Amino acid sequence: MTDHEHDVLVIGSGAGGSMAAYVLTKAGVKVHMLEAGRNYDPAAETPMFSENRDAPLLGTSTPDKDFGFYNATIDGGWDIDGEPYSAAEGSEFKWWRTRMLGGRTNHWARNSFRMGEYDFKPKSRDGLGFDWPISYEELAPWYDRTEKLIGVYGVNSGLSNHPDSGAGVLQPPPKARVPELFAAAAAADIGIPCVPARRAVLTRDPGDGRSPCFWATDCGRGCNIGAAFQTTTSLLPWARETGRLSITTDAMVYEITTGEDGHANGARYIDKTTGEHRFIGARAVVLAASAAESARILLNSNAKDRGGLANSSGQIGRNLMDTVGSGITGQIPGLEDRPRYNEDGAMGMHVYIPFWLYEEQAAGQLDFPRGYHLEIYSQFSAPGVGWGAGLDGYGRSALESARRYYGSFIHFAQRGEMIPNENCFAEIDAEQKDKFGIPVLKFHYKHTEHEYGQVAHAQQASIELIERMGGRVVSDVKAPADAIAAGGEIIHEIGTARMGASAADSVTNSYGQTWDVPNLFILDGAIFASKAHKNPTLSILTLAMRGADHLVNEMKQGTL
Amino acid sequence: MVHDLMLQRRQVFQGLLALSAVGGLAACGGADKAASGQIAGSVAPGVFTGEEMALISAVAQTIIPKTETAGAVQAGVPETLQSLATDWGDTDFQQYWKTGLAALGSALTSETGAAFTQLSPSEREAVLSAFDAQVFSGEVDNGFYRDFKATVVQAYYMSEPGATEELAYEPVPGEWIGCVPLSDFPKTWAT
Secondary structure: OOOOOOOEEEEOOOHHHHHHHHHHHHOOOOEEEEOOOEOOOHHHHOOOOOOHHHOHHHHOOOOOOOOOOOOOOOOEEOOOOOOOOEEOOOOOEOOOEEOEOOHHHHOOOOEOOOOOHHHHOHHHHHOOOOOOOOOHHHHHHHHHHHHHHHOOEOOOOOEOOEOOOOOOOOEOOOOOOHHHHHHHHHHHHHOOOOEEOOEOEOOOOOOOOOOOOOOOOOHHHOOOOOOEOOHHHOHHHHHHHOOOEEEEOOEEEEEEEEOOOOOEEEEEEEEOOOOEEEEEEOOEEEEOOOHHHHHHHHHHOOOOOOOOOOOOOOOOOOOOEOOEEEEEEEEOHHHOOOOOOOOOOOOOOOEEEOOOOHHHHHOOOOOOOOOEEEEEEOOOOOOOOOOOOOOOOOHHHHHHHHHHHOOOEEEEEEEEOEOOOOOOEEEEEEEEEOOOOOEEEEEEOOOOHHHHHHHHHHHHHHHHHHHHOOOEEOOOOOOHHHHOOOEOOOOOOEOOOOEOOOOOOOOEOOOOEEOOOOOEEEOOHHHOOOEOOOOOHHHHHHHHHHHHHHHHHHHHHOOO | OHHHHHHHHOOOOOOOOOOOHHHHHHHHHHHHHHHHOOOOOOOOOOOOOHHHHHHHHHHHHHHOOOOOOOOOOOOOHHHHHHHHHHHHOOHHHHHHHHHHHHHHHHHOOOOOOOOHHHOOHHHHHHHHHHHHHHHHHOOOOOHHHHHHHHHHHHHHHHOHHHHHHHHHEOOOOOOOOOOOOHHHOOOOEOO
16 A cells, blocks of 8 residues: 555654654564754764863854753754744743754753652642543553663662662662762751652663763763763664664654545655655654644644644643743852862762652642652863853952852752643644744743742742751742743643543543544653653653554554 | 753853853854854954953953963963954944953053053052952942953863863763762863
């Protein structure tokens, strides 16, 4: 029946798309992948050792390179020329788009926390939001497989709703740094847990060609030795090795097409190198273009009635969520003038503070629902733009105060759960199109008292930690509504094609398989039914592994 | 907030937060050039005249003098400032710096009427000490001096001598050992 050599079309090469391509090709399925961004070769293009002083503008952030000149995001960002998006009046939403092979996995923080049993059944627990159509117990073995495959450091802490991994799954974490030990001691005094963080960074040789961390260079620039997980050094080359993965980059997908039987039969895209419109067929389609882009493609598909494809529930674009974010910085006299030692470690967190108040929350003792964690950032590190800008004095005293204050600041970043609300959604903008002629997204976004209450609590906890460390708060402590990160700003947007137990009120089943179009799977953050405080990438990878495995089974059984 | 998040994401929180003068440059139109991949420091001479460069050098070296380690001039800070303004600044930015430098030169003229660049190092220190205190106490409003100083300090600590000698830097430490005698590990960060 096919006029193409592949069986499955995968749209997107980030965490979800790459995991799907890996699972499918390993199972013998031929896959063609479309990526909207350009090709990227981490071996040739990762500026791991470049010095900021040699970069334009000393390497600082610019509208072209939002996270600095050497950040791995070689194309894309908050704004892309000719590809606008809009926000409804009174809404603020920032949409990060990484346009390159491997997507955001090239630069993410690599924080990898499992969702727990409460996280999958939030509505059952407090009546808010939606339950997932899957339990933690069902997903646990898939988390084990994913963590083992990608490589995650951490320990089993045995804390409620922060699940332990299977035996032998985790890699050993690096020891805590001095400021982290100090923060952990303060936390222990107050009665707050502070445990080894979990990050997708190798600390042992996995024996698959990647190297363990060599304790140098900023992970955000990308990691061409493969220690910090990104699909361009792992899942994609492994899938290519099977001989069953082909990839077209610069392919801007705008529509998934369906046949007479209502099944997906391919996609239309614009070849950005020539501007030509192209069609590519397939037996099944995996959509993993990122939560908002996937929703946009579906809403722009099946354009006859403008209702969008796979949208009989009307839920596509709805339930848009992002991690609740805020932060407090302190200066700690006890960390001033401390002895020097190399404190780079794995660059990101070695320890963090997981949410510790589930019991109190369930007992109604807190004025906000759902948890958050505190990420801890403090270390001696390479100076960059912004460094030393408030330095006191001049001459020898200036040098002395630079040495004294170096490494004495600590930042607590709140990362919390947001509850879906009807004011947060994306829809097709009736007026605007991008330079390709594709209708753009319009975002609606409003936080609620749930999020503000949580921010206030996190601010208070952070201040208490700083004070217990003998420090002073140096951030401007704002009211929660002003302190909270704008929607999208934490770059964890999810929920726009949520999974559920019924076709009436959800877009997919627990495998990411759309209710309306059985050979169309959505395997990115769009399918999340809730936004736990846990950073989403590990769960995207895990759900994609399970969903792609299900797709393989259905193809083998002949149901697809 | 974006700045704050950027720092968290890059895992390079460095403290002493303040929006920098160099950060302002990007907003002033340097971005197009940034995309082209030009390397700073490649253009000389630039928008600052010899006289302006002399003032920049004299003030920068008084802020960061040569001690056991390199001072601002030895670290190439004046050339970095020249490059930032010439390669990346738009005309508004260049004018801001040139006007600011002229006013700074006047403000730093000694009581005897001698130009700052003509003073001895100890005289420069005395003049700058008084001026710096006035600015940072708010007695004198001089936003340019704050920007100038911030840029000098950043350029210095990002330079090779500032980074490797003053703060201690090692490209690749090789292993992570979280618990060691401190005397064995004098370097503080890698690449």
